[in-house]
Amino acid sequence: MQPNDKPSLYDRLGGIYNIATVVDDFIDRIMVDPRLNANPRVDDAHHRVSPAGFKYLVTEMVGWATGGPQVYSGRSMGDSHRHLMITEEEWACFMDDFQQTLDKFSVPQPEQDELKAIVNSTKESIVVKPFQEGPVEEQKAA
Numbered sequence: 001m002q003p004n005d006k007p008s009l010y011d012r013l014g015g016i017y018n019i020a021t022v023v024d025d026f027i028d029r030i031m032v033d034p035r036l037n038a039n040p041r042v043d044d045a046h047h048r049v050s051p052a053g054f055k056y057l058v059t060e061m062v063g064w065a066t067g068g069p070q071v072y073s074g075r076s077m078g079d080s081h082r083h084l085m086i087t088e089e090e091w092a093c094f095m096d097d098f099q100q101t102l103d104k105f106s107v108p109q110p111e112q113d114e115l116k117a118i119v120n121s122t123k124e125s126i127v128v129k130p131f132q133e134g135p136v137e138e139q140k141a142a
Helices: 009-013 016-031 040-048 051-065 077-084 088-104 109-120
Strands: none
Touching: 009 016, 009 109, 016 051, 016 088, 040 077, 051 109, 088 109
């Protein structure tokens, strides 16, 4: 390693065991969050999906996304979430749960910022865009 080379986020987080510990807490937190489960589609998914399997896939994904040797084997974020109709408000609650977990484990701020950037990079595939009604411009006859 060159003197100016920064260790990967994966290494700075302490590797897969630390990542798995944080994911375990986070998934436990979101599975029972009444703000998220108010969405009946999310509530149904939380009762249909095995928490252990969910934790495995998220741990695998975080390991991969942070520079570890893992390879994510799950479905795309869009395929996994599009049918849940997750709103901006629900995303904010999800991110609040994420922040609570990061704080619980005293994840340093630079690593928090990098993790949040990774999570936020998935938002467009997960959150539904609100339907916007607007005036339809009348076509002018030429």
